[in-house]
Amino acid sequence: MRAGLAELALGLFVERGYERTTVEDIAAAAGLSKRSFFRYFPTKEDVLFADVEELADRIADAIRERPAGEDPWTCLHMVLRDWGGRVHAARHDLTGLRLIETTPALRARLHQKRDAMRSRIATALRERPGSTLDAFTADLLTAAAGAALDAAAREWLRCDGDADRSALIDEAFAALSPRLAEPAPA
Template sequence: MDAEASLWERSRRAAYAEISGIAMRLFLDQGFEQTTIDQIAAAAGISRRSFFRYFGTKEDVLLGDLARDGERLRDALEDIPTDIGPWEALRRALDAVHALERDSSDLLKIARMMYDTPSLLSRSAEKHRHWQSLLLPDIRARLGPDADDVSAAAIIAAAIACLDTAGEAWARSDGTLDLAELYDRAIATVRGST
């Protein structure tokens, strides 16, 4: 039975990746808002109903990696020694998952789409809220035994806001500015060390 489940899961992941790739090509060629779910389904050779077996919304196709990035970030954070403070630990975790590296023209187009499309920004914010719940236990522990959820959540929310601010500035600069430097500058401002 485990082999069947494994085969089913591998098939599901392959279909998910194929549909995502087709949708991404359409988004990059036509734009996010101009691409319909029906176009994605037709190009992928599936029904509209089948599309919704893999994705809750059209936004989830473009932002699917964002959800997985939260899990990767949590795992990277857990690998960082607990004597490292929360701000530095978050920065190291972002480095570990390469969240501050942007070198592809496709990534630039995707970032522009995200920052120019209200529905994508809204869905991105939802996924980032999920990041908060994933990262909260680790950051609270780094703050010490008397720490509360409010303090830990505030640090995480500020770090995510700085990442979004840096990402938008990077996209608006056509990728000419350094994303990691923008993030570090935003964090320094929030922490009052500018």
């Protein structure tokens, strides 16, 4: 039901505009009451981010399952490359991404969702077997990985969805590849 409601809402947002589409409009089109809509989504913005929490948990699990000896940046690259298409699909394809990029309220909600997702991913990096990452480094690497995904997504939008997402993610990760050094002795 949540997925169907999200798809219906996206269609209404594209047709009428995000600001002009009310929760009442979405609920009526779905044959629901406004109250029922809020059982599925806490806010109108959340209708486009229905599966982000589940996706974050699955990515965090995939990070924890990577080989113990793999460096954190490679781990993030491999997991996010694999999940890159699903991350974008979670935002409903090209139409949904464009809507999010051009609507201030949706961009703000996306940033909130990204922060929560990055926190889960940073925690997962630190929980990997043999990890010695401190919170700062895990946050930094996770933020850089998020920037790589964001840049790849924007380029994909500029190419009208014709570019190879995996290749764009690889290029972005290569450009930001950190030089992991041993910390200086205290």
